[in-house]
Amino acid sequence: MTDTLVNYEETLAPYACIPSQSRGRLCKEPEVPSRSCYQRDRDRVIHSSSFRRLKHKTQVFVYHEGDHFRTRLTHSLEVAQIARSVCRSLHLNEDLGEALALAHDLGHPPFGHIGEQVLNECMKDHDGFDHNAQSLRQLTKLEHRYAQFDGLNLTWEALEGLAKHNGPLVDGPIDHKNPPKELPFGFKEFLPEFDLELHTYASGEAQVAAIADDIAYSSHDLDDGLRAGLIEFDELKNIPIVAQIIDEVMLTYPNAPRDILIHELVRRMISRMVGDLMVESTRRIKALDPQNPDDIRNAGQPTIAFGKNMGIAVKELKTFLFEKMYRHYLVNRMASKAKRVVKDLFDLYISEPECLPTEWSERAGEPMSAETARVVADFIGGMTDRFAFREHAKLFDLSRVTL
Missing domain, CATH: 1.10.3210.10 (Hypothetical protein af1432)
Known part of the structure; x- marks a missing residue:
């Protein structure tokens, strides 16, 4: 070294x-x-x-x-x-x-949690998809x-x-x-190859990555929703953490354009959440006094965490986003299309595995078998959104003469 x-x-x-x-x-x-x-x-x-x-x-x-x-x-x-x-x-x-x-x-x-739900349903008789x-x-x-x-x-x-x-x-x-x-x-x-000790918590670094995910998608999905016009500022007045920051931003920059107000809101939200995370995690580390990574793994509770009030506020924000954004009719329309794409592709590939690319069809077994189902799930699971749409068009648009 x-x-x-x-x-x-x-x-x-x-x-x-x-x-x-x-x-x-x-x-x-x-x-x-x-x-x-x-x-x-x-x-x-x-x-x-x-x-x-x-x-x-x-x-x-x-x-x-x-x-x-x-x-x-x-x-x-x-x-x-x-x-x-x-x-x-x-x-x-x-x-x-x-x-x-x-x-x-x-x-x-492809298609995020909607794609996962469909694949899991398609794989229900073959250990599912997670x-x-x-x-x-x-x-x-x-x-x-x-x-x-x-x-x-x-x-x-x-x-x-x-x-x-x-x-x-x-x-x-x-x-x-x-x-x-x-x-x-x-x-x-x-697991039979490498015991990951699934009964314990993960390291402090992994706990940080998990809560950083919460911070990022809560704040940035709100950003995207506001910019897309799916959410308006007035709808956020009942979410304390957001309403308070909106008031601060509006008071400080009363004449700022909407896109600047959105950015100020999001950056302050992230700063507020990270600050709370640091305070609470420092408190928990001090109380635990861990001497090695395993002390964090065996603590019996998360060591990296929000304080109680911030935790409640983040849950409220997630609930709002779920109801107002993830369930918005424009998002639902695309989700409906995505469901059909994934289901159609799975049903075709598992019944006709010879339609898979050669390197994948060679791994498959008999049509409709568990072995073929897992190969199909792996293949679809690795697709991007646009590749899934293109594959669907190639296989189901009968007017196409080229593949």
Whole structure:
């Protein structure tokens, strides 16, 4: 390890994930003197095909509805920025926090949660489809870039953070060689190879990435909704955290144009949420007095968290966005179209797997089999919105004479 990396480790808290103390990778690799193992994790995520495809995957608005609305890619970059800043302030490992933030949405199929719901229904007789488990599957099996192994061969800390960033997945210790049947498929498949200790909380860095996701999508989806005209300022008066900031902005900049008011609202919301997060997390760290990362994993509750009032306020904002934006009739219309696209593609591919591209059809089994269903789910799950639309048009528009 170089002096630079040694010096960096000395800046980290004892409860941070220290690169030289990593539990390693499933497939052993020599370390690189110029980069820590978590820097390499981050870089591998950025260079992956899955990460590039996020450019054309839905956040709320489908890709053709406007160039300025957020995609999964821009959202992931915004989450990474928040996560890195918070990790630095709490003396956690910035590189691991950033890697997890960049990777957290890689398992999302086209059309966001609507696409996931349809795929899960299509796969109900074949262990279902879960975007979090699919992220793990994407990073450990489906990415094909290296001669030595499938996936990206990320560190244990990156994989456990990806799996558990929202908290424990099981109530107590399990036999990882024989995982519970109720676990999503991607976890059941991978756990026998690498025990991710699903009964504990994740590292502080993973908890930061998870709450940075909440901050980013709550504030930035509100931004997109206001700019799209789906939400008006007057509708926000019953959400305390938002109403208070709107009053501040209007009072300070009474003559500012609407787009500037929106930006001022969003930046102040993020600042307010991050500030509260820092205060509460610092309080919890002090009370816990963790001496290593496992103390945070075994704390029995999140260590990185909002204070009580901010937590309530963020939930109120999420509820508002769900009712006023995610259920808006214009969003519902596109969601209805997206449902039909995913369902049609799944039904065709599973019954006629020879219609899949050659590299995928070669992995499939007999039509309608569980093996073919998983191949089809993997193929559709990796699609971008625009690719799904194009595939649907090629296969179902009978007037097209070219494929």
